[in-house]
Amino acid sequence: MRCQLLALLIVALSGCTTVQIKESQLIRPDPPGTAAPAPPEPSALLPGARVRAAHIVTDDGAQLRGVIAERPGARVTVLYFGGNAFHLDRDGAQLLPLLAACGNNVAVFDYRGYGRSSGVPTVATMTADAVRIFDHVSARAPGPVIVHGLSLGSFMAAQVVRARPQTAGLVLEATSTNVVDWAHANVPWYARPFVRLDIGASLRAVDNLAAVSGYRGASLVLAGTRDGITPPALGQRVYAALPAGQKQWVVADGAGHNDIFGRPDVMAAYCALVKRISTLTHTK
Numbered sequence: 001m002r003c004q005l006l007a008l009l010i011v012a013l014s015g016c017t018t019v020q021i022k023e024s025q026l027i028r029p030d031p032p033g034t035a036a037p038a039p040p041e042p043s044a045l046l047p048g049a050r051v052r053a054a055h056i057v058t059d060d061g062a063q064l065r066g067v068i069a070e071r072p073g074a075r076v077t078v079l080y081f082g083g084n085a086f087h088l089d090r091d092g093a094q095l096l097p098l099l100a101a102c103g104n105n106v107a108v109f110d111y112r113g114y115g116r117s118s119g120v121p122t123v124a125t126m127t128a129d130a131v132r133i134f135d136h137v138s139a140r141a142p143g144p145v146i147v148h149g150l151s152l153g154s155f156m157a158a159q160v161v162r163a164r165p166q167t168a169g170l171v172l173e174a175t176s177t178n179v180v181d182w183a184h185a186n187v188p189w190y191a192r193p194f195v196r197l198d199i200g201a202s203l204r205a206v207d208n209l210a211a212v213s214g215y216r217g218a219s220l221v222l223a224g225t226r227d228g229i230t231p232p233a234l235g236q237r238v239y240a241a242l243p244a245g246q247k248q249w250v251v252a253d254g255a256g257h258n259d260i261f262g263r264p265d266v267m268a269a270y271c272a273l274v275k276r277i278s279t280l281t282h283t284k
Contacts, residue, residue, distance in 0.1 A: 018196045021183055023203060028085065029113030029121050039089050039116070045069060046096045046106065054107065056136050062119025064129055066109030068137065069096060075143030076168070076278045077105040079134060079160075081153030083174075083258065087115040098262050099148070102271035104278075107137045107145075123202045130156035131163045144168030144277050151175070151230060151257065158211035158238075168277045170212070170219040171270065174227055174257050176234040177241075179203040185231050209241040218246040220273050222266055224255030248273075 042051035049069040056064040066088060068077075078099050082091065088110045099106045112119030112129055119125065138145045146169035149157030154175035161167045176182040183197050212219075221239040223232035232251055239249045252263040260266060 017194070018198050020198045020200070021179075021203065022200045023122055026084070026179075026203070027121050027123070027126070029111075030115070040093060042067070045092050046100055048072075049100065049105075054109065054136070056109075056132060058112075058119065058125075058129065058132060060119070060125075062112045062125070062129075063117060064109055064112060064119075064133060065116035066107065066133075067092070068105070068107045068140070069100060070105045070142075071100060071103060074103055074105045076146065076274050077107055077137060077141040077143070078146045078148050078171075078274070079107045079137050081130060081147070081149040081156040082108070082111075083151035083153055085114070086111065086150075086153070089115055098267075101267060102274040104146075104274050105141065107133075107141075109133050123206055127156060127159045127206075130160050134160045134164060134167070138164075144280075146171060146274065146277060149173065149175070150261070154238075155206055155208060155211075158208045159206075161215040161217065162211040165215055165217070167215075167217055169217055169273055170215060171222065171273070172208075172212075172219070172235070172238060173222040173260055174224065174230045174235065175208060175221065175238050176230050177209050177237050178207045181234055181237075182230060185234060186229070208238050212238060213241050213243070216243050216245060218273055218276060220248050220250065220269055222260050222269075223249075223251045224257065224260045225251055225253050226255060227257045227260075229257040246276075 045051050046069040049071050051067055051069045054066045054068050080099055088108055096106055110117040111121055113121040147157040147160045148171035150173040154172040161170050180199055219242050221235055223235040248269055250266055250269045252260045252266050
């Protein structure tokens with residue numbers, strides 16, 4: 001997302017101007033006619049797990065496709081929402097073992113318009129899809145579901161817990177308060193006197209602070225000290241908006257935007273969250 005914003009700012013530096021930021025500039029699906037790559041063998045995504053295809057048809061006819069990987073004896077499932085331009089068949093083989101590293105099940109879908117999934121992505125359709133995917137996974141999972149979102153996906157995850165406050169756990173990685181704050185944080189200091197940002201109404205309406213403020217389940221907010229796309233201060237504000245209680249804030253030293261997950265301190269906190277939810281399930 002940042003590349004598109006910086007391109008607009010470079011043009012703006014020729015003089016004082018207003019830069020418009022619209023959905024179409026931040027949400028960029030695969031070009032029409034792009035053929036999805038042949039999916040890897042299911043076992044290649046997560047060796048030792050039962051990996052099966054998942055398929056949801058939305059009310060407007062979009063086909064949402066993904067995978068559900070089940071580990072023997074696991075009850076907790078992590079539903080993951082990737083960052084902008086995430087593709088299951090490109091990124092899944094590296095990501096799924098990390099997501100399942102705590103002995104849990106994993107569910108991952110391509111966003112509509114990306115990879116295996118069809119349809120036209122907008123803020124409204126993507127957030128509605130996120131809740132629809134959660135309901136699909138939750139209905140089939142053997143136990144509680146944790147939602148985990150990276151960057152753009154953190155907005156999807158936050159909307160899920162807003163709509164489904166009974167969700168067992170929430171992980172927000174490289175998250176922001178809202179698009180307005182994120183956009184202003186990405187304007188270089190030397191450009192600020194010359195640039196006014198005009199952000200589309202649909203983007204301004206997405207607010208993680210409001211989405212998580214009523215969520216009282218277990219939560220984990222992750223940031224990287226070298227994240228040049230989403231400053232950790234924005235994630236810390238989201239953490240502060242979560243009600244006091246079962247929440248944890250972890251900053252990975254030296255991590256950028258896309259390499260937070262997998263760090264030893266991050267994985268320790270992640271596994272502790274999975275274990276806590278699993279333990280609560282068994283004691284009920």
